[in-house]
Amino acid sequence: MSEGTSTHDPAQPEIHACAGLRRVQARLDEALRQAGRAADAARLVAVSKTVAAERMKELHGCGQRAFGESYVQEALIKQAALADLPLEWHFIGPIQSNKTRAIAESFDWVHSVFRLRTAERLSAQRPAGRPPLNVCIQVNIDREDSKSGALPEELAELAHAVAALPALRLRGLMAIPRPSDDPAVQRDSFRRVRELFEQLRGEGLPLDTLSMGMSDDLEAAVMEGATLVRVGTAIFGARS
Numbered sequence: 001m002s003e004g005t006s007t008h009d010p011a012q013p014e015i016h017a018c019a020g021l022r023r024v025q026a027r028l029d030e031a032l033r034q035a036g037r038a039a040d041a042a043r044l045v046a047v048s049k050t051v052a053a054e055r056m057k058e059l060h061g062c063g064q065r066a067f068g069e070s071y072v073q074e075a076l077i078k079q080a081a082l083a084d085l086p087l088e089w090h091f092i093g094p095i096q097s098n099k100t101r102a103i104a105e106s107f108d109w110v111h112s113v114f115r116l117r118t119a120e121r122l123s124a125q126r127p128a129g130r131p132p133l134n135v136c137i138q139v140n141i142d143r144e145d146s147k148s149g150a151l152p153e154e155l156a157e158l159a160h161a162v163a164a165l166p167a168l169r170l171r172g173l174m175a176i177p178r179p180s181d182d183p184a185v186q187r188d189s190f191r192r193v194r195e196l197f198e199q200l201r202g203e204g205l206p207l208d209t210l211s212m213g214m215s216d217d218l219e220a221a222v223m224e225g226a227t228l229v230r231v232g233t234a235i236f237g238a239r240s
């Protein structure tokens with residue numbers, strides 16, 4: 001679709017999705033270069049919560065495959081609308097126990113697991129014949145009352161238990177640090193997540209994923225080893 005035939009409401013200030021994607025990909029490329037890491041060492045999950053299926057389809061048309069969703073009902077509707085596209089679906093939102101079945105049936109990744117009970121349900125409800133569900137454990141790295149996640153001292157026991165569940169594949173950690181405008185403060189939180197990750201690897205868990213970094217802090221996350229950044233606003237514009 002050319003810009004001239006866009007059906008977007010001109011009253012809605014939104015970034016053209018592909019232009020936003022290219023800008024974010026350029027930021028990611030530059031951050032990886034600055035960090036001295038390989039150009040493919042981190043990839044982008046486009047966070048499409050509240051974004052219409054048509055815009056996701058546009059983004060797929062310019063090369064994006066992985067999408068992150070926070071609300072199960074909304075995601076299921078868009079998955080049905082986009083069923084003909086080979087997308088990779090990441091669940092990144094709060095997990096209510098009455099939604100674990102839908103998540104286990106409909107997603108490829110879940111980033112927001114932090115209770116063993118939730119993980120056990122996801123494993124039990126993953127349909128036979130599907131590959132294992134890829135899981136990251138969410139860590140409440142800055143010990144905020146307002147945030148979900150395992151506390152650092154709870155992590156090792158939880159990670160070993162999750163890794164033992166048959167229909168899950170524990171891939172790594174996810175964190176959302178306390179917001180800060182100071183890149184040094186941002187990096188300090190991400191560094192502590194990476195240290196926990198390295199510690200678990202040292203204990204024999206075969207983890208390969210550090211899910212950290214969003215629109216405002218992806219550079220700091222990449223400097224500290226993020227392998228997967230979750231970006232919404234900088235691709236799609238502000239959520240209404």
Ligand SMILES: *Cc1c(COP(=O)(O)O)cnc(C)c1O
Binds near residue numbers: 070092231233
């Ligand atoms: C919404 C959300 C994002 C994306 O945040 P932006 O600031 O829009 O890039 C990333 N991760 C999680 C868990 C989210 O809920």
